[in-house]
Amino acid sequence: MRPLLKLYRFTLLTIFLIAGTSYSGHSQKMAVRLGDSNFRDYNYVLAIEYYEYAISHDSTNVHVIRRLAESNNNMGKTDQAEKWLRILVRRGLAESTDLYAFAQALKSNGKYDEAQKYMQEYADQRPDDGRIMMELSMLEYIQFLLRDSVKYSIRNVSTNTAGSDMGPAYYHDKLIFSSTSLGTGSQRKYSWNQLPYLDLYEADIAANGDLQNPKPFAPKLKTNLHDGPLVYDEKHDRIFFTRNNSVKGKMQKSKEGVVNLKTFFAKNGPDGWESDGALRFNSEDYSVGHPAIDSTGNVLYFASDMPGGYGGSDIYFSVYKDGQWSTPFNLGPKVNTEGNELFPFISHDGVLYFASNGHGGMGGLDIFFSVPENGVFNTIENMGSPINSSKDDFALCLDKSGLQGYFTSNRNSGKGDDDIYYMKIARIPVIIRGTILDRLSEEPIENAIVALVNSAGDTISSTLSRSNGAFEFEANKGENYVVAARKALHTRNEQAISTINVRPNQEIVKTIYLEDIVQEEEPAIAEQPAAPAEDQNYPEPLKIEEENGEQIQVLELEYINYDLDKWNIRADAAEIFDRLAGLMLEYPDLEIRLESHTDSRGGDDYNLLLSKRRARSAFEYLVSKGIEPTRIQYEGYGETRLLNKCANGVECTEAEHEVNRRTIVRVIRKGEFKRRGQRGIFYF
Numbered sequence: 001m002r003p004l005l006k007l008y009r010f011t012l013l014t015i016f017l018i019a020g021t022s023y024s025g026h027s028q029k030m031a032v033r034l035g036d037s038n039f040r041d042y043n044y045v046l047a048i049e050y051y052e053y054a055i056s057h058d059s060t061n062v063h064v065i066r067r068l069a070e071s072n073n074n075m076g077k078t079d080q081a082e083k084w085l086r087i088l089v090r091r092g093l094a095e096s097t098d099l100y101a102f103a104q105a106l107k108s109n110g111k112y113d114e115a116q117k118y119m120q121e122y123a124d125q126r127p128d129d130g131r132i133m134m135e136l137s138m139l140e141y142i143q144f145l146l147r148d149s150v151k152y153s154i155r156n157v158s159t160n161t162a163g164s165d166m167g168p169a170y171y172h173d174k175l176i177f178s179s180t181s182l183g184t185g186s187q188r189k190y191s192w193n194q195l196p197y198l199d200l201y202e203a204d205i206a207a208n209g210d211l212q213n214p215k216p217f218a219p220k221l222k223t224n225l226h227d228g229p230l231v232y233d234e235k236h237d238r239i240f241f242t243r244n245n246s247v248k249g250k251m252q253k254s255k256e257g258v259v260n261l262k263t264f265f266a267k268n269g270p271d272g273w274e275s276d277g278a279l280r281f282n283s284e285d286y287s288v289g290h291p292a293i294d295s296t297g298n299v300l301y302f303a304s305d306m307p308g309g310y311g312g313s314d315i316y317f318s319v320y321k322d323g324q325w326s327t328p329f330n331l332g333p334k335v336n337t338e339g340n341e342l343f344p345f346i347s348h349d350g351v352l353y354f355a356s357n358g359h360g361g362m363g364g365l366d367i368f369f370s371v372p373e374n375g376v377f378n379t380i381e382n383m384g385s386p387i388n389s390s391k392d393d394f395a396l397c398l399d400k401s402g403l404q405g406y407f408t409s410n411r412n413s414g415k416g417d418d419d420i421y422y423m424k425i426a427r428i429p430v431i432i433r434g435t436i437l438d439r440l441s442e443e444p445i446e447n448a449i450v451a452l453v454n455s456a457g458d459t460i461s462s463t464l465s466r467s468n469g470a471f472e473f474e475a476n477k478g479e480n481y482v483v484a485a486r487k488a489l490h491t492r493n494e495q496a497i498s499t500i501n502v503r504p505n506q507e508i509v510k511t512i513y514l515e516d517i518v519q520e521e522e523p524a525i526a527e528q529p530a531a532p533a534e535d536q537n538y539p540e541p542l543k544i545e546e547e548n549g550e551q552i553q554v555l556e557l558e559y560i561n562y563d564l565d566k567w568n569i570r571a572d573a574a575e576i577f578d579r580l581a582g583l584m585l586e587y588p589d590l591e592i593r594l595e596s597h598t599d600s601r602g603g604d605d606y607n608l609l610l611s612k613r614r615a616r617s618a619f620e621y622l623v624s625k626g627i628e629p630t631r632i633q634y635e636g637y638g639e640t641r642l643l644n645k646c647a648n649g650v651e652c653t654e655a656e657h658e659v660n661r662r663t664i665v666r667v668i669r670k671g672e673f674k675r676r677g678q679r680g681i682f683y684f
Contacts, residue, residue: 028057032064040257044071062093069101076392076410076417078108078364089118096125108363110390112142131338131358142362145384154386155422156414157406159203159211163195164418167229167290167343167395168406174202175406176217177420178228183216195417198226200241209404209422218273221266225259229290229343229395235297239266239273242289245282254285261289263302279318281306281328287313290395292344300325301344301352310336315344315354334378334604334648335370343395347402349503352377355394360605363390367407371503378648379604381640387423401500402428403478428477430499431641434510435469436485444469445514448487449543455480463543463554475499475508483510490514541669555590556580556667560618569621573663577618580667581625591668592627594618594634597641599660600648604639611636618663 035050051068055061065084072080085102088094094102099122106115123132159165163181170176178198200218203211221227223243230241245252245260253259262282266273282288283306292301298320305313306328314336316328331352335341339358342365346352350372355365359380366388370377387393389411398405404424410417436448450471451462465471465485475481477499484494493512502508541553558580560573569577584590596615598607615634623629639647642660646652 028054031057032061035064035067039067039071042074042258044075047071062088066098069098069105073101073105078105078391081105082109082111096122099125100129104357104363108390110363129338131360145362145382145388151384151425151427152387153424153426155209157209157211157420157422159201159214160415160419162416164198164416165420166198166408166418168397168408168420169229169231170397170399171202171217171232173205175205175211176200176202176228176230176232177406178226179214181416182214197224198228200228200230209424211420211422218266220272220274226261231291231293233293233297235295237268238276238297239268240264240291240293240300241266242291245284252284256285260284261287263288263291279325281318281325290343292346294346294350295348299346301346302328303342303344304328311338311358312340313342315341315352331377334380340365345395345397347398348400349402349501351402351503353383353396353398355392355396362388364392364410365394367393367396369504371506373647376649379640381604392418396423401478428504430475430477430502430504431507432473432475432481432483432497432499432510433507434471434483434512436465436471436487436512436514437469439513439515445487445490448485448490448514450483450485450512453482453484461543461545463545477502477504483512485512485514487514489517491517545668551671553669553671554666555669556583556665558665560663560665569617573618574621576665577621578625580665581622581627583667584622584627584631587669589669591631591633591670592622593666593668594632594663595666596634596636596663597660598639599657600639600642600646600650601657604648608636608638608640611638614663618665 031050031054035047035054038044038047038050048068048071051064051071055064055068058064065087069081069084069088072078072084082102082105085094085098085105088098089102099118103115103119103122106112106118119132123129126132159177159179159182161179161181163179165177165179165181168175168177177200179201180195180198182201183196183199199216199222201214202217203214206212216222218239221239221241221243223246225244225246227243228241230239232239240263242261242263245262260283262278264278265276267276268274279288286304286306288302288304288306290303293299294301299317300320301315301317303313304316306316309330310333315331317331318325318328320326330336335352335354337356337358339356341354341356341358344352344354352370352372353367354369355367357365359366359368359382361368361382362385367383368380369383370380373379382388383396387396387407389409391409391411393407393409393411396405396407402425404422406420406422408418408420410419432452436445436450437443438445444465444467446465446467446469448465448469448471449462450465452460452473452475454460460475460481461473463471463473471485473483475497479499481497481499482494483497484492486492491514493514495510495512497508497510499508541555543554545552545554558576560576580592584592594615596611596618598611598614600607602610613636615636619629619632619634622632639660643662644652644656644659646656646660
C-alpha cells in the first residue's frame with residue numbers, strides 16, 4: 001500500500017478515536033460509509049478495518065455484520081466469515097441468503113455436520129434453488145469424495161511464495177504461472193487483498209515434478225496490473241492470456257465501477273512474445289478470462305459473466321473459422337450452474353476440467369471434469385480428495401499423457417495465499433468390456449475363463465463370461481494389456497489392448513472368438529497335497545481378482561435391480577440377500593462388496609447420491625440379518641458406468657434403462673484358493 005494511503009487511513013481512524021464519546025455516533029456512521037465505499041471498490045482490507053471500527057461502537061448493526069462476513073469471505077478468510085454470520089444466526093437475524101453463506105463457510109472450514117443443518121434450513125426457505133439437492137446430501141457425498149484419495153499424490157512446489165502463485169500452464173518443457181511475490185522492489189498493490197499485482201513467470205520442471213529457477217516470462221506483455229493466467233497454443237505457436245482492462249496502464253471500469261478481465265493473444269517474434277490483438281467479444285461491461293485451447297488450436301474455452309448465462313460466471317467456447325473467432329457458445333446447464341464456473345482446461349484427449357462452487361463438493365471451489373459424449377459435455381464428476389479440499393481448488397492443467405500436472409489451492413497447508421501443487425494420478429479407470437463368441441456359429445460362449453494381463457505378464461484380474469458371453473474389467477489409463485480367453489474343447493485366443501490414449505471412464509469394447517477343437521491336450525498338473533479338513537467344504541470361486549497385491553476369490557456374483565428413483569430393497573432382491581447372508585453366516589471369513597449404479601435419467605450429481613443410497617440400503621439390510629458391518633463394503637457410481645447406449649439424451653425403453661439400475665453384489669474371500677491349488681484354472 002502506498003505510504004500516503006497508509007497515513008490517510010491512520011489519521012482518519014485516529015480522528016475517530018480522539019473524537020470521544022460525544023461524537024461516537026457520527027464517527028460510527030462515517031466509518032460505515034467509508035466501509036461501504038471501499039467495499040464497492042473491492043478494497044476489502046480497508047473495508048474490514050472501517051467496519052470493525054463501526055461494529056466496536058454499535059454491535060447490533062446487521063448491515064455491518066453482513067458486510068464483514070462477505071468481505072472476509074471474498075478474501076478467503078472463511079473462519080472470519082463464519083464468525084460474523086454465526087452472530088446473525090444466533091440472534092435470529094439471518095436471512096435465507098445468510099443461511100446459505102453460513103453453510104458454505106462451515107463447509108469451507110470442514111464443519112460438515114453443522115453445515116448440513118443450516119443448508120437444510122436454507123432449503124426449507126428456498127426449495128426452488130437448484131443447488132440444494134446436492135448440498136443436502138453433502139456429508140455422504142464428501143465421504144465418497146474422500147475415499148478417492150488414493151488416486152492422486154500431490155506436492156507443494158518449491159517456487160511458491162508467501163503471496164499468491166497460481167494459474168499454471170505448460171509451455172514446451174517449462175511451466176508458466178502468475179505470481180504476486182517473486183519480484184523484487186516496490187510494487188503496486190491490489191486493493192482487494194493488498195498483495196502486489198500478478199506477473200507472469202516461467203520455471204523449469206524437475207524430474208520429480210518440482211519447479212525450479214523461476215524467472216519473468218514475456219516481459220513485453222507485462223503491465224502494472226494483473227497479468228495471467230495464460231494458455232499456450234502449440235499448434236499455432238501463440239499465446240492467449242488474461243489481463244485487467246486498462247489503457248496505457250490506467251484501469252478502465254465498467255458502468256458499475258468494476259475493472260473487468262479481457263483476453264488477449266500474442267505471437268512469438270524475433271524479440272520474444274509480443275501482443276497481437278484481443279478477442280473481439282471482450283467487453284468493458286463483463287469479464288472474458290481464463291482461456292484454454294484444445295489440441296487442434298481451433299476451439300477456445302474461457303470463463304465469462306456476460307449476460308445470458310446460468311449463474312455468476314459460466315464457461316463458454318468459441319471456434320476459429322474463416323480467420324476469426326465465432327460468437328461464444330455457452331456450454332449449457334450440465335456444466336454451468338447458479339454459482340461460478342471458472343478456469344477451464346481442455347486436456348490433450350478432449351476432457352474438460354474446470355473449477356466450480358455450484359456443483360456441490362468439499363467447500364469453496366472444487367475441480368471437476370467432464371468426458372465428452374458425442375462431442376457434448378453431459379456428465380460431470382468431482383475429482384475428489386486430495387485434489388479438492390474444503391478451501392478453493394482451481395486452475396488445473398495436465399501434460400499430454402493426462403497422468404500428471406499442476407493445480408492451484410489456498411488450502412491451509414500451503415506456503416501462502418494461493419499455492420501451486422504438483423499432482424500425479426495413480427489411477428484413471430478405463431472399462432474393458434467385450435463378448436466371447438464361437439467363431440463359426442457366432443453364438444455366445446458361457447463360462448469361458450477371461451483374464452486381464454498387464455505388460456509385465458502379471459494377471460490383474462480374471463472372470464467367467466456370462467450367459468450372453470459378456471465380460472468386463474476395470475483397467476487403468478496409460479497402460480498396455482492383453483485380454484486372454486479359453487474354455488475346454490476350444491482354442492485359446494487373446495487380444496492386445498492399449499489404454500494410453502483413452503479418456504477417463506472410457507469403454508473399450510472387444511469381441512474374442514474361440515474355435516471348437518476335437519480334443520484339448522491339457523498339460524499334466526502335479527498332484528497337489530490334500531487341503532486341511534476345514535478347507536474341503538469351501539465353495540469354489542467363480543473367478544479370482546486381485547486387490548492391492550492380494551488374491552480375492554469371488555464366490556457369488558449377483559445383480560440387484562431397483563425401481564426408478566427408488567432405493568428400497570424389492571422382494572426379489574430380499575430373497576437374494578437372504579441367501580447371501582446365510583452363506584456369510586456359515587462362512588465367517590466371507591465378505592460382501594456392493595457396487596450400486598443408476599440409469600442416466602435425472603441429474604448426474606443426484607444419480608451419484610441415489611446410487612450411494614441404494615448401496616447403503618443393501619448394507620443396512622444385510623446388517624439387519626446379523627452380518628457384521630465390518631464385513632460389508634459398499635460404493636455408488638451413479639450413471640458413470642452404463643451397460644448400454646442409454647446415456648443422457650438417448651431415447652431408451654424402460655427395460656433398457658432398468659439394466660443400468662443395478663447393484664452388483666460380490667461375495668468374496670481374501671487369500672489364495674486352497675482346495676484345488678490349480679492356479680492355471682484362473683490364470684494364464
